[in-house]
Amino acid sequence: ATEHKLWPEIDRVCLEQLHYARLNLGEGGWQLFAEDGEMRMYKREEEVGGMVVDPLKAVHIVKGVTGHEMCHYFFSADVRMDWETTVEQMTVLESIAEDTQVFLQIHKRVWPAAQRDSLFWSHIRKVPNIRDEDGQDFWIVCNHSTEHQDFPANSGKCVRLFLTVCLVCQTFIDPPKDGTDITRDNLTCKITYCSVVNPGGWAPASVLRAVYKREYPKFLKRFTQYVIDQCADKPIMF
Numbered sequence: 409a410t411e412h413k414l415w416p417e418i419d420r421v422c423l424e425q426l427h428y429a430r431l432n433l434g435e436g437g438w439q440l441f442a443e444d445g446e447m448r449m450y451k452r453e454e455e456v457g458g459m460v461v462d463p464l465k466a467v468h469i470v471k472g473v474t475g476h477e478m479c480h481y482f483f484s485a486d487v488r489m490d491w492e493t494t495v496e497q498m499t500v501l502e503s504i505a506e507d508t509q510v511f512l513q514i515h516k517r518v519w520p521a522a523q524r525d526s527l528f529w530s531h532i533r534k535v536p537n538i539r540d541e542d543g544q545d546f547w548i549v550c551n552h553s554t555e556h557q558d559f560p561a562n563s564g565k566c567v568r569l570f571l572t573v574c575l576v577c578q579t580f581i582d583p584p585k586d587g588t589d590i591t592r593d594n595l596t597c598k599i600t601y602c603s604v605v606n607p608g609g610w611a612p613a614s615v616l617r618a619v620y621k622r623e624y625p626k627f628l629k630r631f632t633q634y635v636i637d638q639c640a641d642k643p644i645m646f
């Protein structure tokens with residue numbers, strides 16, 4: 409996809425998001441708002457033009473799958489509707505390359521706000537782990553709002569929301585002591601999910617914050633469980 413006009417932006421946003429995801433939660437005023445087993449969800453309360461755009465950062469540890477598998481299923485258009493319960497309709501507008509697609513998604517309406525749609529490019533890539541920490545290479549999927557001449561914002565019934573999302577995964581292998589082949593029992597996947605969603609038009613701060621608090625934990629728990637279930641009986645994708 410390196411010759412496509414979007415490539416410079418895709419490359420820049422992906423690397424920015426990888427850096428942002430790897431910043432630890434020490435600085436930056438993150439407040440923990442949800443916990444479930446190994447999943448911890450943090451947010452910062454921010455408003456842009458009177459609209460809630462609370463950045464979200466979730467960290468999670470999932471046994472039995474690799475970062476490649478986690479990112480593969482997050483990126484795959486074919487399975488999106490199997491796990492994405494808040495999307496009413498999903499269309500692939502453009503397949504720029506094997507690793508880059510442009511999506512239009514109509515999201516289920518969040519009462520009392522108007523229904524939203526999102527139009528974004530989605531890119532998956534492996535990033536070598538150059539600091540030879542004990543983890544494997546990073547896999548990242550980045551979703552970032554973009555434009556498309558056939559689908560201008562706010563031209564239909566939906567308010568166009570703007571999003572930047574990244575899923576950054578790293579696999580840790582604890583090999584069997586007896587030198588036998590690695591099995592899923594030897595795999596641990598560390599996940600960082602970051603998201604900034606600008607609702608694109610006014611929505612009550614109280615409603616938005618309540619929806620985020622309810623929907624994000626459900627969303628990440630459902631997605632990661634979906635990947636565990638899909639991978640259970642399949643060969644490991646390293």
Ligand SMILES: CCCCCc1ccc(-c2ccc(S(=O)(=O)CCO)cc2)cc1[C@H]1C[C@H]1c1ccccn1
Nearest residue numbers: 494515518521551573605607611619620623624627
């Ligand atoms: C007034 C309504 C404001 C906006 C509602 C809304 C829409 C989309 C999204 C969203 C868009 C993309 C992604 S993704 O990770 O890129 C995967 C691909 O679908 C994820 C979540 C979020 C929210 C915010 C509610 C919040 C919410 C959170 C998790 C699920 C549903 N709703």
